[in-house]
Every structure is written in C-alpha cells, then in structure tokens.
Amino acid sequence: xxxxxxxxxxxxxxxxxxxxxxxxxxxxxxxxxxxxxxxxxxxxxxxxxxxxxxxxxxxxxxxxxxxxxxxxxxxxxxxxxxxxxxxxxxxxxxxxxxxxxxxxxxxxxxxxxxxxxxxxxxxxxxxxxxxxxxxxxxxxxxxxxxxxxxxxxxxxxxxxxxxxxxxxxxxxxxxxxxxxxxxxxxxxxxxxxxxxxxxxxxxxxxxxxxxxxxxxxxxxxxxxxxxxxxxxxxxxxxxxxxxxxxxxxxxxxxxxxxxxxxxxxxxxxxxxxxxxxxxxxxxxxxxxxxxxxxxxxxxxxxxxxxxxxxxxxxxxxxxxxxxxxxxxxxxxxxxxxxxxxxxxxxxxxxxxxxxxxxxxxxxxxxxxxxxxxxxxxxxxxxxxxxxxxxxxxxxxxxx
Amino acid sequence: xxxxxxxxxxxxxxxxxxxxxxxxxxxxxxxxxxxxxxxxxxxxxxxxxxxxxxxxxxxxxxxxxxxxxxxxxxxxxxxxxxxxxxxxxxxxxxxxxxxxxxxxxxxxxxxxxxxxxxxxxxxxxxxxxxxxxxxxxxxxxxxxxxxxxxxxxxxxxxxxxxxxxxxxxxxxxxxxxxxxxxxxxxxxxxxxxxxxxxxxxxxxxxxxxxxxxxxxxxxxxxxxxxxxxxxxxxxxxxxxxxxxxxxxxxxxxxxxxxxxxxxxxxxxxxxxxxxxxxxxxxxxxxxxxxxxxxxxxxxxxxxxxxxxxxxxxxxxxxxxxxxxxxxxxxxxxxxxxxxxxxxxxxxxxxxxxxxxxxxxxxxxxxxxxxxxxxxxxxxxxxxxxxxxxxxxxxxxxxx
Numbered sequence: 005x006x007x008x009x010x011x012x013x014x015x016x017x018x019x020x021x022x023x024x025x026x027x028x029x030x031x032x033x034x035x036x037x038x039x040x041x042x043x044x045x046x047x048x049x050x051x052x053x054x055x056x057x058x059x060x061x062x063x064x065x066x067x068x069x070x071x072x073x074x075x076x077x078x079x080x081x082x083x084x085x086x087x088x089x090x091x092x093x094x095x096x097x098x099x100x101x102x103x104x105x106x107x108x109x110x111x112x113x114x115x116x117x118x119x120x121x122x123x124x125x126x127x128x129x130x131x132x133x134x135x136x137x138x139x140x141x142x143x144x145x146x147x148x149x150x151x152x153x154x155x156x157x158x159x160x161x162x163x164x165x166x167x168x169x170x171x172x173x174x175x176x177x178x179x180x181x182x183x184x185x186x187x188x189x190x191x192x193x194x195x196x197x198x199x200x201x202x203x204x205x206x207x208x209x210x211x212x213x214x215x216x217x218x219x220x221x222x223x224x225x226x227x228x229x230x231x232x233x234x235x236x237x238x239x240x241x242x243x244x245x246x247x248x249x250x251x252x253x254x255x256x257x258x259x260x261x262x263x264x265x266x267x268x269x270x271x272x273x274x275x276x277x278x279x280x281x282x283x284x285x286x287x288x289x290x291x292x293x294x295x296x297x298x299x300x301x302x303x304x305x306x307x308x309x310x311x312x313x314x315x316x317x318x319x320x321x322x323x324x325x326x327x328x329x330x331x332x333x334x335x336x337x338x339x340x341x342x343x344x345x346x347x348x349x350x351x352x353x354x355x356x357x358x359x360x361x362x363x364x365x366x367x368x369x370x371x372x373x374x375x376x377x378x379x380x381x382x383x384x385x386x387x388x389x390x391x392x393x394x395x396x397x398x399x400x401x402x403x
Numbered sequence: 404x405x406x407x408x409x410x411x412x413x414x415x416x417x418x419x420x421x422x423x424x425x426x427x428x429x430x431x432x433x434x435x436x437x438x439x440x441x442x443x444x445x446x447x448x449x450x451x452x453x454x455x456x457x458x459x460x461x462x463x464x465x466x467x468x469x470x471x472x473x474x475x476x477x478x479x480x481x482x483x484x485x486x487x488x489x490x491x492x493x494x495x496x497x498x499x500x501x502x503x504x505x506x507x508x509x510x511x512x513x514x515x516x517x518x519x520x521x522x523x524x525x526x527x528x529x530x531x532x533x534x535x536x537x538x539x540x541x542x543x544x545x546x547x548x549x550x551x552x553x554x555x556x557x558x559x560x561x562x563x564x565x566x567x568x569x570x571x572x573x574x575x576x577x578x579x580x581x582x583x584x585x586x587x588x589x590x591x592x593x594x595x596x597x598x599x600x601x602x603x604x605x606x607x608x609x610x611x612x613x614x615x616x617x618x619x620x621x622x623x624x625x626x627x628x629x630x631x632x633x634x635x636x637x638x639x640x641x642x643x644x645x646x647x648x649x650x651x652x653x654x655x656x657x658x659x660x661x662x663x664x665x666x667x668x669x670x671x672x673x674x675x676x677x678x679x680x681x682x683x684x685x686x687x688x689x690x691x692x693x694x695x696x697x698x699x700x701x702x703x704x705x706x707x708x709x710x711x712x713x714x715x716x717x718x719x720x721x722x723x724x725x726x727x728x729x730x731x732x733x734x735x736x737x738x739x740x741x742x743x744x745x746x747x748x749x750x751x752x753x754x755x756x757x758x759x760x761x762x763x764x765x766x767x768x769x770x771x772x773x774x775x776x777x778x779x780x781x782x783x784x785x786x787x788x789x790x791x792x793x794x795x796x797x798x799x800x801x802x
Contacts (some may be wrong), residue, residue, distance in 0.1 A: 018457045052477070056484055071480035074473035078451070081470035085462040086453055099497070122544070138552045145500050145521070167766055203737055273533040357750050 005036040005127075009137065009159035014174055014233035015079050016046035018086075024233060025086035027174070028132060032092060037127045039166065041082055041137040041159040044075025065110035067120035069139075069149045073099070076136035076155070084134050092133040094276045097122060099139035099147070104158065106140035106148045113140060115157065117163035134323040135162060151396060153214030159216045164224035171226050178232035179240035180205065182211055182258040182402045188395055192402060194254060196241045201254045204346040204380045218242070252356065253401040258390045261294070263315035263338035264373070266307040267322065269331050277306055281323045289314050293342070293375040293382060303331075307373065309384065312338050340372065341390035344382040345397060359379050365398035369393050404436040404526075404567045408536065408558035413632035415445035417485075424485035426573075429529060431491060436526045438565065441482055441537040445473025464509035466540075466593070468548045475535035475554070475561040483533050493531040496521060498538035498546070503557065505539035506545045511773045512539060512547035514556065517564035528726050534561060552613030558630035563623035570625050577765060579604065579611055581801045582655040587794055591801060597638045600653045603745040604781045610640035617641070651755070652746040652800040657789045661691070662737035662792045663716035663772070665706040668730045676705055680726045683758065689715050692741070692774040693780060702730075706772065708783065711737050721799060736767060739771065740789035743781040743794060756780050762799040768792050 008028060011282045015021050018186040024042075029378050032038050052071050056063050087094040103119030126133045140148050142390025150157050156173060164173035178193065185191040198221035212230060221242065231239035274323075277296065282322045284291055301390065306340055310318050319334050323381050326332065345360055357374075360381055364371060369392065373384035407427060416422050423441075431437050451470050457461050460758040479495040487492040502518030505518050525532045536554025549556050549666050555572060577592065579601070584590040588792065596604075598621035605614045611629060620627050620641065630638035642775035669675050683690055691708045718733050725731065744759055756773075759780055763770060768791065784792055 018454075019457055029639055055477075056481065059420055059481055060484040060488040062488075067480045067483045067487065069493060070483075070497075071477055074476045074480075077473045077476070078454075078470055081466045082455065084466045084469075085459040088463055088466065089459040089461075095509075096466060098469075140752075147497075157539055158420075 005039070005166060005168045005321075006031055007039045007159050007163040007166065007168045008174065009041040009155060009172065010043065010083075011155065011175045011176070011232065012046055012048070012079075012235055013044040015042060015083060017026050019239040021079075021082055021086045022092050024174075024282055025083060026081075027089055027233070029087060030073060032132055032136045035245075039123060039127070039168070040074065040083070040132065040134045041133060041155055041162060042079050043080045043155040043179065044072075048075040048078070048366050051316075058224075066146060069110045069113075069261035070349050071137045072149050073136070073147045077123070080136045082133045087132055089369060092132055093130055094134060095126050096136075097126075097132040098136045099158075099228050100141035100145070102133075102162075104135075104140035104161070106142055106150070107145070108142040108148065110146075113142070115150070115161045115292075118161055120162075120165050123162070125168065150216075152201075156217035157215035157220060157394070160220045160224075160226050163219065163226045167273055169227070171230060172219075172220070172229045172231055172378060174231050175212060176233065177212060177230075178237050179230050180242075180255070181399045182254065183394055185319040186281060187391060188256070188398050190402065194240045195238070196243060197254055198348050199244060199347050200244060200379055202242050204258060204344070204377075205255045207272070213242075243348050245346075247257065253345050255346045256394050256398045256401070257344050257346070258394050259342045259344075260387055260390055261312045262309050262384075263312045263324075263336060263343050264307055264309050264384060265324075266305055268305045268333050269303045269333060270306060272274050272302045272304045276304075280306060280322065281308075283321055284310075284318060285319050289318050289321070293373055293384065294312055295373045296373075309340075309342065309373070338348045338366055339387050340384050340388045341393075342382050342384055343390060343393045343397065344380055345401065346380050348379050359400055361399055362397045364393055367392050367396045369396075404438070405430055405571075406438045406440065406558050406562040406563060406565065406567045406570045407573065408440040408571065409442065409482075409573045410575070410584075411442040411445055411447070411478075413573055414441060414482060417481075419632075420444075420478075420485045420720050423573075424482060424489055426487050426632070428486060431531055435751050437531050438522060438526070438567070439482070439531065439533045440554055440559055441475065441478050441533060442536050442554040442563060443471075444478045444481075447474040447477070449585065464651055465545060466613065468509045468546050471548050472535070472538045472546045473592055475537050479533045479535045486531055486533075491531055492529055493533060494525050495533040495535075496525070497535045498557075499540035499544070501532075501561075502533045503534075505549070505559070507541040507543070507545070509545075509546065509547055511550040512541070512561070514539060514549070514560045514584055517560055519561075522561070536802070545722050549634065552616075555613035555616035556619060557572035559619045559623075559625050559627070560574060562625045569628060570620070571628045571630055571711060572616075573630050573632035574611060575610060575632065576629075577636050578629050579641075579654070581653065582793055582797045586790060587655070587769055587797050589797060589801065593639050594637070595642060595717065596653055597747050598641060598643060599778055600745050601641050603743070603776075604654050604656060612641075634779060652744050654745045655793050655797045655800070657741050657793050658741045658744070659786055659789055660711045660742075660743050661708050661739060662711045662735060663706055663708050663739055663781075663783060664714065664717055664721075665704055665734040667704045667732050668702045668727075669705060670704045671701045674705075679705060679721065679725065680707075682711075682720055683717060686716070686720050688717050692772055692783065694772045694774075706738075708741065708772075738786050740786045740792075741781050741783055742789060742792045743779055744800065745779050747778050758799055759796055763792055763796040766795045767793050768795075 084096040106113035120242035137158040183191040294308045369389045483495040504511035536557040582590040603649045627641035768788045774781045
C-alpha cells in the first residue's frame, strides 16, 4: 500500500491535476493499493482567507476552519474526476468521511486517531481513495484544520494508521538538498536522510516537509520519500537507520528571520535565567539559541534569539514583568542570520565545528554566538554575511 | 422560531452578506430562535461546474456533489463570520452536520428525514444557526445535493422538522406577482396565495419558489413567506386556507420553451394513447397538455406538448418504438407559447374560460389547444402572440 501526498502547487491547474492523476493511476496499475492525500489548489487557501477578512478581520477559528476546509474538498473532487476520466475507480473523502479525528484546537488541531474503516472498505472495493489533507473533525462533529502544511501530517498519519509500505510526499522540488540549490553552488540532492536530520533541517528553514509530519513519521517509523511531482526521479528517502553515510554533513541552511535580544547587567544569582525564559514561555514566545556570559561585579548578560517578528513583543513582556532589577538594560539586533550545519554523525567527529569555524574565518566572517546539539551546529553572524557563509561552509564540507 | 432562507444573489458579495447578517440579527434581537438556510454565493455553482468540466466533461454525480457542496459551505461560513462581526453568537452547519439525511440519488437527492438534535442543541445555547442549503448526506456518509433550487427545499424541510412558526424565503423579487412585472403593465403583488396556486404558477414558469419546496410546504402545512432580501416589505404569504379572495385569478404566465408534437393518422383503437405515453414515460419525457382529435376513416390525431429541448428526442423514441403502424406521421411545432391563468376559485366560476377566450379573440389571437384543471386554464398560441396575450388576459381579469 502506498500513501501519496500532493501539495497545492502540484494540483494548481487542470493540466497539473491530470498529470497527478496519471502518476496515481500508474501506481494503481502496478498493483498497489493507493491512498492519495491532496492539498487545496494553488493559492485557494490565501484567497479564502482574504474573502473572510473582507467580511470580518477577526473571524472565529471554528468558522475559518469551515471555510478553509472547502479548498481541499474542491481539489479532492477535481482530482477524483480527473482519475475517472482516465477510466479508473476512485472515491474522494473529506476529513470527517475518512475518519480523521482531531482535538478541538481549531486552526492548529492535532490528529487524535484515524478510524480507518471507510478507507479500508473503499480499498477493498478496489477504489483509489483520495483524502482531503489539512482537515479533520473533532468529537462534536465540527470541522477542524491542522494548520499550514498540515497535509503532510495528514499523509503520514494515514500511512501510520493504515500500516502503509511507503508514504510519498510529492512537492515542487525533487528531494532534500544539502543547501538551497537556488542560492548555493554545488548543492547536492541527498539519497537518504534520517528523521532527526530532517527535523533539524525543517526547523532551520528548509521548508520541504512540515515538522510535525516528520516527528510523526519518526514516532511510527513511517518510510517517507520526498519526490518531485513534475519529474520522475528517485527523490530523497527519509528513514530511521542509515548505515552508510556518503556525507557526514547532510545540509547547510540559513535563517535570516531571527533577532538576538541581550538582557544585560542582570544580577548573577540563581533563578534569573529561569525567570526570563518562563516569562517568555508564558507568552508562547519560542526562544532558540541561548548564551550566558559572565559580566563584571556580580552581574551577567543573557542573550537569546527569537523569530524576528516576536522581537518587540519579547522585549515588552520582559520590561513589564522583569521588574525587580535596577541597571538592567536590553540590546536588540535583527541584522543577523543563523547559519547551521546538520548531520547525524556530528557528535563523534570533533573536527566538524573547527572546520566550520575555519571556513567562516577564511571568509573573514565574525561569529557572534554559537549553539551546538548532537546533530547540529548553529552560528549567529551578520545578516549581510549569510550567503557567503553558507557557500563557504558548503564548499568546505560537501562540494 | 423562524427559518430564513437566502438565495445566491442575496449573498453575492460582502456588502450583501453584511446586509443579510443585519436582517438575521434583527430577528434574533426581537427574541426569535433563528435558523438560516443559505445558498452558494452568486455564480459560484456555475463556476465550479465549469472547473469540473475542464477536467472531465462527464464526471460522476457523486464527485460533482462533493464539489458543489463546497459552495454552500463557503457562504455559510462567511455569513457566520459577518454575524460574528456584529457581536452575535452563531454557528454554521453543513448538511451532514445539520442532520439532513437524503437518499442516494446524487445531484437530485430527496430529503428522507432531518435529525434535528444538533440544531436544537445550538438553539438551546442561544446560537443563531446557519445551515448550508442544497445539500445533505446519505446513509453511507456521502455528500448529496438536492438539485437546482434545492435550498428552498432545505429551508422548508427544516421548518417542517423543527415545527417553525414561519419559513421566510428571501429572494431578489419582493413577492409573487399576478404576472411578470418586467413584462406586463399593471402586474400586482399578491398578499396571499395557496400552495396549489403557487404550484401551478411555479410549474408554469414563475420561477420564484422551487416546486418541490412548495409541495413539501403543503404536505407539512409550513407557513411560507416570499420576501425581498433588499427592501423591508411584507411580501407574499403562501398558506393553505385563504378565506377572502381579492382576485379570483392569481396570476397570468407564459412559457415559450414548449413544443407541440402531433402523431397523425394513428388507428382509432383502444390502447394507442397508452402506448404513446408509456413510451415517452419510460424515457422520462414529461408530457404536458394532451389533445386527441377525431380523424377520417378510423384514424385519429394525438397531440401533446413537451419542453422544447425534449422535442427531437420525443419524436425519435416514438419513431423507434411505435413501429406497428403504416401511414402514421409526425408534426412538430416549437413556434408556440403556452399562456395560463391560475386561481383557486376557477372551477366554480364557469365564466372564467369564456372571459379568457374573449380577451384573446379581441386581440385576434388564435387558440391552437386548450387544457383546463381545477385551478388553471392553459392555451397554446403562436409564440409571437405570447406577450400581447398575457397583457390582454391580465387586463381582462386583474387590472
């Protein structure tokens, strides 16, 4: 059994819908049971959001979910009609019909369970089954959506629930690359990558797969392939155990939408870092890299990065709530970029960090902050150095 | 409790959606429980059909229903958002959520029953309830649609099931008129009309209310009002018993999309009329006026009218199946119009027919065929006489 997921750009117009229909029916002809997860066509979701905001700038999330879910319902029906025109048996199912049960967190719902009875029945009737991505139903029979990119999660969840042999994610790129091929010379397509590496790459800005879908694939050990919907090429396999590593480093990424905040001159006593980050956590402000430096005379500086659009809000809530301290001041900088390398073998190769820093040094790029994990090294640098930095690191490790 | 139904033109753009939201919230403020049935916006349904036909000229009715049902789901969500923006509690429900259960006759499904639990619960929570018109769900959880104009039927069915005090159908006209006011001088709005009169008028081309909805309103004795969604005027009440008749004649209509077929020179023996009309019935060709004339030498002519687009098909199936007779030939004429007067008191007023024929005679209009029922008299005339005929009859009875 195959689960195939096609994104919005893959079904953006009638020609592409027909092309996708052909891809699907070829797999069916090869003897596979085929379940297809499809997103809304092209910009449909954006247009629906615009239409809503003309009427109500701040609609309830419940009604927005009702509205947005129509986008996938339309594309699944049109894709089913395309498959009918090729003479194959097919049926389309909305989230509620396919048994995709979620919690009630409208606009960002999580899948609780999938009642696979209907999908199994339709496959038993030899139907190709098209399921609307991005949507489900809560226990009150209300329509929910999973948030942007949620169709990836729909596909992996269905693959896990149906014990599919493979979940194929078709996109407008032909696989996962060691760096953005539009920006970095010598960027190479990866044959294989682990779930953890994929997670680091996804969270670092390589927006091919929705993060939650990769987490779910890892949890349920779903074999994932990332493929092009336009050309017939092998793509990249996302798997648990990778025995032979062609490259130690799987990818180099940069994220320019980041800001650094420094809380300077805070008293050097226990609990102060906890206080800062619990204030930010309560406001749902995600903090990425954290660095603490020793200051003069029993004070210290605590620096951290946040998404750039959260910068002002982060400073505001800290100023409002971190009221006990005299002499404390804030420094902000959003003229920075985060450049990272990802690779599973990193923790056993101590030379990796040094080689990365050397590559930057040779380009005369100054490193402001460093953060490392088991499979990732990130550095904060000046934004204008970002492109040169990625190329230099990529040249050092991959090309 | 009020059930209010708004057609596609009433919610065609954001301004009209807001206007409808105001109409609804005023009724809610007056203390009514309000259930709203809404159609797809403007030309949405036509556009969806076009999009489908580009991909597949002959899609399955099941998938077409999946596609078309999104139109009402979008408009119900947008209308709910408009009501939210006015600060009122509201919830939108698709056909399957509102418990509208139908048979499996996709694209022309009939409502079997309505499970009103969800609507009752939402009204108990003091919500305004918006229900998608035109759609339901069969017992396999497949989405069905009721056919064009089906939103009227949705509204009446919900009013019947909920024992609503009144079902208000909002349209782009402000009531039922004695004739088409765009064509006939002196056409007058009716305050009241009976279900049977409304049925005759609807089937004769006064396309204000969907026929099936009027039949259902008659069966369950649902009080219907036909109102304008643009101006605040009383409209026309459709009720069972009308005591005082302001006019004997409720309306004059014409239908130009009609063709007469004559089967000439058939043997004058029993069963021949039965054979003709059972052949047509088996092909689902509806026959309207029937006239049989005595011919020469043991033959007769049988004439009948059909919808114009069925003319060729009707002749074809008769030629193929009425094979036993020599000398039989067919005459066709679609250069005709059917002009009718409708009124409940007609059968006890023998002068009505005479007065109608006199009006036509004074205009020198020749009558080709005549058909009468308890509340209707129809004549077939030349198409080019149609407008003059309607005006003359309207002048004789109403103005």
